[in-house]
Amino acid sequence: MTLLVQNVSKQFFKNMKVLKDLSFQLEKGECVGIVGESGSGKSTLARVLLGLEPYQQGLITFNGNVIPPKKPTQLRQFRKKVQMIFQDSSNTLNPKLPIWKSVTEPLDNYKEVTPSFIQLKGLSKKNVAEKLLQSVGLEKQLAYRNPGSLSGGQKQRVNIARAISIEPELLICDEPTASLDVMLQVQILHLLKDLQKRSNMAILFISHDLRAVTFICQRVIVLKKGVMVDQFNIKDLYQKERHPYTKALIQAAQTE
Numbered sequence: 715m716t717l718l719v720q721n722v723s724k725q726f727f728k729n730m731k732v733l734k735d736l737s738f739q740l741e742k743g744e745c746v747g748i749v750g751e752s753g754s755g756k757s758t759l760a761r762v763l764l765g766l767e768p769y770q771q772g773l774i775t776f777n778g779n780v781i782p783p784k785k786p787t788q789l790r791q792f793r794k795k796v797q798m799i800f801q802d803s804s805n806t807l808n809p810k811l812p813i814w815k816s817v818t819e820p821l822d823n824y825k826e827v828t829p830s831f832i833q834l835k836g837l838s839k840k841n842v843a844e845k846l847l848q849s850v851g852l853e854k855q856l857a858y859r860n861p862g863s864l865s866g867g868q869k870q871r872v873n874i875a876r877a878i879s880i881e882p883e884l885l886i887c888d889e890p891t892a893s894l895d896v897m898l899q900v901q902i903l904h905l906l907k908d909l910q911k912r913s914n915m916a917i918l919f920i921s922h923d924l925r926a927v928t929f930i931c932q933r934v935i936v937l938k939k940g941v942m943v944d945q946f947n948i949k950d951l952y953q954k955e956r957h958p959y960t961k962a963l964i965q966a967a968q969t970e
């Protein structure tokens with residue numbers, strides 16, 4: 715898997731450039747963080763990478779194919795390989811469906827996928843859902859409840875189970891813990907880290923929280939007003955060559 719972003723710029727209106735000449739690369743099994751304050755363009759970048767928003771300059775490729783994919787068949791392949799987890803876990807699950815139906819929906823859409831972590835043969839869809847829920851640390855009985863009766867943390871775990879059910883090559887997480895309390899944030903970060911180790915999928919972890927990013931990622935990209943001002947390996951976080959904006963983020967994280 716390779717995600718390649720080359721000199722990408724995006725604007726919403728004529729003079730409103732939100733992403734400016736961004737270039738970076740993400741390889742199989744890597745976990746890269748995108749960090750920056752509110753309004754720096756993180757969510758816009760996520761949407762552009764997912765092919766949900768157009769960009770005006772540069773080129774994005776996923777495994778050599780241009781993003782956004784043009785043909786419906788290419789788009790289908792792309793959606794299978796790249797999954798997303800959003801900040802707000804409350805609206806992403808259909809309130810009318812029991813959890814087992816929501817969690818197995820991607821497997822219904824991509825019947826050709828057989829996840830390696832569950833032996834599908836002979837298992838009913840409900841059993842598969844139970845297994846998926848257990849893989850994200852939830853009790854299997856949760857499969858038979860509706861989203862309305864779940865806590866925020868449980869719902870986010872269900873979203874993660876759903877996203878990983880088809881074993882994506884890349885998981886894009888946009889502030890996945892922002893709506894959760896601190897204890898749950900830590901649990902979800904541990905879960906993501908553990909899943910990444912088990913599956914070797916790549917993760918693009920978008921957050922304003924430098925501490926979360928440094929916990930889970932091996933490499934960090936710092937965005938400021940749509941410009942990539944810094945990029946470094948976690949081991950170099952405290953090196954003096956860090957950009958002043960990165961240093962300010964480190965200081966803010968320490969005083970929080």
Ligand SMILES: Nc1ncnc2c1ncn2[C@@H]1O[C@H](COP(=O)(O)OP(=O)(O)OP(=O)(O)O)[C@@H](O)[C@H]1O
Pocket residue numbers: 726732750751752753754755756757758759922
């Ligand atoms: N659909 C849109 N139309 C016009 N401007 C937009 C649109 N979406 C985002 N913007 C603007 O683009 C800039 C970047 O927004 P974006 O949501 O990508 O930042 P962010 O870093 O994710 O912020 P936050 O952490 O607050 O979510 C902001 O100035 C925002 O107002």
